[in-house]
Amino acid sequence: MNALSRSFVVSFAVALLLPLSTLRAAEPLPALDAFIEAEMAREKVPGLAIAVVKDGKVIYQRGFGYRDTARQLPVTANTAFPIASVSKSFTVLTLGTLVEQGKLDWDRPVREYSPDFQLYDPNATALISARDMVSHRTGLPRHDAVWYGATIPRKQMWDTLRYLQPNAEPRERYQYNNLMFLAAGYLAGELAGEANWEALLQKRIFDPLAMRGSSVSIAALAASQEPSLGYVKDDEKVVLTDYANIDAIAPAGAINSTLADMTRYLQLHLGDGKVDGQQIVSASVLREMRMPQISDRAPPRDPEFTGMQYGMGLFLSSYRGHRHVYHGGNIDGFTSFISYLPEDGVGVVMLSNLGGSQLRDIIPYRIYDQLLGMEQIDWSGRLAERKARNKAAELDPDKAKTSAKLPTLQRSGTRPSHAIAEYVGEYEHPAYGVVSIAPAGRGLSVAFHGVQAPLEHFHYDVFKAGGGSLNNLDGERLQFDSSADGDIAGVSLLLESNVAAIRFTRRADPAMSAPAFLSTLTGQYSMGADTVEVRLREDGTLLLVNGGNATALVPISGTRFGLDKRERQSIEFQKAADGSVRGFVQYSSWGNRQATRAQGATP
Numbered sequence: 392m393n394a395l396s397r398s399f400v401v402s403f404a405v406a407l408l409l410p411l412s413t414l415r416a417a418e419p420l421p422a423l424d425a426f427i428e429a430e431m432a433r434e435k436v437p438g439l440a441i442a443v444v445k446d447g448k449v450i451y452q453r454g455f456g457y458r459d460t461a462r463q464l465p466v467t468a469n470t471a472f473p474i475a476s477v478s479k480s481f482t483v484l485t486l487g488t489l490v491e492q493g494k495l496d497w498d499r500p501v502r503e504y505s506p507d508f509q510l511y512d513p514n515a516t517a518l519i520s521a522r523d524m525v526s527h528r529t530g531l532p533r534h535d536a537v538w539y540g541a542t543i544p545r546k547q548m549w550d551t552l553r554y555l556q557p558n559a560e561p562r563e564r565y566q567y568n569n570l571m572f573l574a575a576g577y578l579a580g581e582l583a584g585e586a587n588w589e590a591l592l593q594k595r596i597f598d599p600l601a602m603r604g605s606s607v608s609i610a611a612l613a614a615s616q617e618p619s620l621g622y623v624k625d626d627e628k629v630v631l632t633d634y635a636n637i638d639a640i641a642p643a644g645a646i647n648s649t650l651a652d653m654t655r656y657l658q659l660h661l662g663d664g665k666v667d668g669q670q671i672v673s674a675s676v677l678r679e680m681r682m683p684q685i686s687d688r689a690p691p692r693d694p695e696f697t698g699m700q701y702g703m704g705l706f707l708s709s710y711r712g713h714r715h716v717y718h719g720g721n722i723d724g725f726t727s728f729i730s731y732l733p734e735d736g737v738g739v740v741m742l743s744n745l746g747g748s749q750l751r752d753i754i755p756y757r758i759y760d761q762l763l764g765m766e767q768i769d770w771s772g773r774l775a776e777r778k779a780r781n782k783a784a785e786l787d788p789d790k791a792k793t794s795a796k797l798p799t800l801q802r803s804g805t806r807p808s809h810a811i812a813e814y815v816g817e818y819e820h821p822a823y824g825v826v827s828i829a830p831a832g833r834g835l836s837v838a839f840h841g842v843q844a845p846l847e848h849f850h851y852d853v854f855k856a857g858g859g860s861l862n863n864l865d866g867e868r869l870q871f872d873s874s875a876d877g878d879i880a881g882v883s884l885l886l887e888s889n890v891a892a893i894r895f896t897r898r899a900d901p902a903m904s905a906p907a908f909l910s911t912l913t914g915q916y917s918m919g920a921d922t923v924e925v926r927l928r929e930d931g932t933l934l935l936v937n938g939g940n941a942t943a944l945v946p947i948s949g950t951r952f953g954l955d956k957r958e959r960q961s962i963e964f965q966k967a968a969d970g971s972v973r974g975f976v977q978y979s980s981w982g983n984r985q986a987t988r989a990q991g992a993t994p
Contacts, residue, residue: 419443419445419450419451419762420443420450420451420758420761420762423451423757423758423761424453426754426757427439427441427453427455427750427754428455430750430753430754430771431455431456431750433771434745434748434749434750435624435627435629435745436456436743436744436745436748436750437456437457437458437460437622437629437744437745438454438455438456438457438458438460438465438466438470438619438743438744439454439455439456439466439741439742439743439744439750440453440454440455440466440467440468440470440472440649440650440741440742440743441453441454441455441650441739441740441741441742441754442650442653442654442657442739442740443737443738443739443758443762444654444657444658444661444731444737444738444739444740445736445737445738445762446736446737447658447661447662447736449654449658451758452468452650452654454466454467454468454470454650458470458617458618458619458620458744459619459620460620460622461631464617466619467617468649468650468651469604469616469617469649469651470617470618470619470649470650470742471604471605471606471612471615471616471617471618471619471647471648471649472619472647472648472649472725472727472742472743472744473612473621473634473635473644473645473646473647473720473722473724473725473727474644474646474647474648474653474720474725474727474742475644475719475720475721475722475725475726475727476569476643476644476718476719476720476721477644477646477718477719477720477727477728477729478641478642478643478644478645478646478720479525479572479642479643479644479704479705479718480680480704480705480718480729481592481596481646481704482525482572482575482576482579482588482592482642482643482704483525483575483680483703483704483705484595484596484672484676484680484704485576485579485583485588485591485592485595485596486521486525486575486578486579487672487673487676487677487679487680488591488595488672488676489579489582489583490676491673491675491676494582494583495521495579495582496520496521497520497521497522497679498520498522499520499521500517500518500519500520501519501520501521501524501574501578502516502517502519504578504581504582505578505581507550508549508552508574508578509550509552509553510529510531510552510553510555510557511531511552511553511554511555511556511557512530512557512561514560514561515529515530515531515557515560515561516553518561518562519561521575521578522684522703523561523562523571524571524572524574524575524578525571525572525575525703525704526684526685526701526702526703527565527566527567527568527571527685527701528561528562528563528564528565528566528684528685528701529557529561529566529568529571530557530558530559530560530561530562530563530564530566531552531555531557531558531566531568531570531571532557532558532566532568532887532889532890533566533567533568533569533570533887533889534555534568534570534822534886534887535569535887536823536839536840536886536887536893537551537555537570537822537823537824538569538570538573538637538639538640539635539637539840539863540635540839540840540841540842540863541639541824541840542636542639543639543824544639545573545576545577545587545639545640545641546577548570548573548639548640549573549574549577551821551822552570552574552822554820554821554822555570555822556887556890556891557890558889558890562685564685564688565685565686565687565688565701566889569640569643569644570640570643572640572642572643572644572704573639573640573641573642573643575642576588576641576642576643577642579591579642588641588642589607589608589641592607592646595672596671596672599669599671600652600655600656600659600666600671601655602648602652602655602656603652604616604648604649604651604652605646605647605648605649605652606646606647606648607638607641607645607646607647608638608641608645608647609634609635609636609638609645611647612634612647613634615647617649618647619725619744620724620744621633621634621722621723621724621725621744621746622724622744622745622746623723623724623745623746623747623861624745624746624747625859625860625861626860629745630861631724632723632724632746632861633723633724634723634724635722635723635724637722644720644722648742649742650740650742653729653740653742654740656729656740657729657731657738657739657740659671659672660677660716660729660731660738661731661733661736661737661738663677663678664676664677679702679703680702680703680704680705681702681705681707681716681733682702682703683700683701683702683707684700684701684702684703685700685701686699686700686701687699687700687701691708692777693773695710695711695756695768696708696709696710696715697709702716704718705717705718706718710732710756710759711759711760711763711765713732713734713735713759713763714732714733714734715730715731715732716730716731716732716733717729717730717731719751721746721747722746723746724744724745724746725742725743725744725745725746726743726745726746726747726748726750726751727741727742727743727751728740728741728751728755729741730755732759735762735763737759737762737763739754739755739758739759741754741755749774749778752770752774753770753771753774756768756770757770786798801849801850802850802851803850805850805851806848807848807851807852808851808852808873809852809871809873809879811830811833811834811835812830813879814828814835814854814871814879815828815829815830815835816828816879816897816898816900817897817898818881818882818895818896818897818898819895819896819898820893820894820895820896823886823893823895824839824840825839825895825898826838826839826869826882826884826895827839828846828882831845831846834846834847834848835854837854837856837864837867837869839864839884842858842862842863842864843858843864844856844857844858844862844864844865844867845857845858846869849868852870852871852872852873853868853869853870853871854868854869854871855867855868855869856868856869867884867885867886868884868885869882869883869884870882870883870884870892872894875959876959876961876978878897878947878948879897880896880897881894881895881896881897882894882895882897883895899945899946899947899948900946900948900949903946903948903949903952904931904946906927906931909927909931909933910927911971911972912925912933912950912964912972913925913926913927913933914972914988914989915988915989916974916975916986916987916988916989917986917987917988917989918977918984918985918986918987919984921937921938922989923935923936923937923986924936924937925944926941932944933952935954935962942954942955942956942957943955944962947961949963950963950964950965950966950975951963951964952964959978959979959980960977960978960979960980961977961978962975962976962977962978962986963975963976963978972988973987973988974986974987974988
């Protein structure tokens with residue numbers, strides 16, 4: 392997740408149509424320009440680029456609107472857009488080149504190629520293949536909050552897969568998953584002996600296909616010849632947004648490209664790997680990508696689409712009886728789409744700079760209907776009507792001020808079990824990272840992966856995040872839990888709805904691990920008839936030594952430490968008026984004991 396910047400509201404001119412290039416056939420799609428212009432105005436899309444390929448030829452290629460509305464910079468053939476999840480098919484192609492070389496078998500377990508590959512479930516670890524990774528059938532739900540807005544290295548993300556809970560057996564069901572494409576790209580780079588997946592992509596796909604305007608990082612996008620800015624809607628107002636830096640998960644969705652480049656990429660798919668007479672990738676690799684691997688059990692919303700399946704990096708279906716291959720992409724400020732009907736030799740690629748735009752579900756099918764001589768479906772009207780029905784079903788809190796009270800699960804009249812200050816701290820999950828709770832006025836705020844939001848008490852030990860519709864934490868409920876000793880021990884967030892809430896364990900104050908602090912606690916202590924010692928090891932671990940037994944002391948808070956692997960046992964060091972340590976109390980379920988520091992033991 393990342394914080395969104397809203398620096399200005401976009402003003403739209405009546406005429407959005409701008410020329411992209413002189414490459415136009417004699418009206419192969421009459422009235423399409425006017426249709427696109429009207430749809431962009433209706434949905435307030437700042438800029439869009441679209442191309443149509445038929446029988447290997449580019450029959451339509453146009454740009455509309457602006458890549459930068461403030462400076463009125465038009466979209467051209469060389470305007471670079473993030474293409475988001477359309478990147479997944481590129482990742483499969485890079486793996487396909489390794490299959491051709493004999494360096495990879497689609498169906499051999501990944502563990503045979505990379506012994507450090509590990510998932511939560513040992514059975515899945517042993518079974519999962521590269522084919523499973525790129526067809527969304529590993530049993531792992533999305534867990535997108537692991538990577539969205541995170542800045543950890545790709546290898547570290549690969550290593551944290553073992554901490555993510557699945558909700559299905561391998562190959563049991565289709566579940567879209569970006570992390571598995573990250574893993575597939577990481578594996579490809581390792582097997583190829585390249586520096587990383589990006590280097591392999593450049594060498595095997597971008598260079599042979601002459602995709603000179605394409606790149607794989609936010610820095611490269613910003614430095615490109617014509618970068619498009621990204622826009623989102625805030626209560627129907629179109630506003631500028633920051634780029635989403637997803638470089639760490641690049642194989643799943645970080646490619647930036649231009650219409651000129653993506654048109655050639657579409658030709659590659661329609662030409663079974665051949666463009667301008669050159670075989671860029673094997674036709675067998677593309678056929679493998681288009682083979683159904685798993686069915687999407689969700690019924691289609693529209694009867695024109697049947698047989699919804701996923702291949703490898705590509706969705707598969709039938710559109711009005713015509714085999715349909717496609718993939719969309721969505722990321723902050725941008726929407727992309729590549730689609731083709733292989734038996735009809737026709738395809739469409741569309742890039743736009745409005746996040747979540749519905750035009751990708753309208754324009755390509757208008758084009759197919761027109762080219763194939765089918766009766767035109769009013770996709771725009773159908774989607775608008777569906778959107779209106781969904782909107783009508785929403786319970787609007789603002790309207791509740793003048794109408795009946797909205798239904799809620801909130802329990803009124805409750806209060807937190809601890810003082811507000813006791814919730815402040817950092818909470819950690821081995822894969823999701825750190826959630827930080829900080830004081831904010833008389834209340835609290837939460838920060839996670841670069842996004843900050845205010846917290847208000849909801850009920851009991853549950854707090855609710857605010858921040859508005861463009862804040863990715865807005866509406867998230869945080870449930871704090873306590874240890875048997877009464878300490879705030881963790882906080883849970885429902886970051887992945889298909890598994891149990893993700894629990895973050897409270898971190899101790901980093902000052903409790905500082906050698907200067909720990910050294911003040913060392914020495915000998917008398918506890919009844921026994922003499923015990925507190926010792927500091929070279930690795931920074933504090934030990935409680937009693938005879939031949941040494942137990943690590945784990946920081947909790949203040950001067951209290953837990954006894955490692957001994958549940959509900961802890962010791963709390965006590966200080967004299969002058970600040971020196973005079974002893975400690977050992978707490979346990981069968982009773983508490985006092986220890987006094989031996990004379991002369993103070994460091």
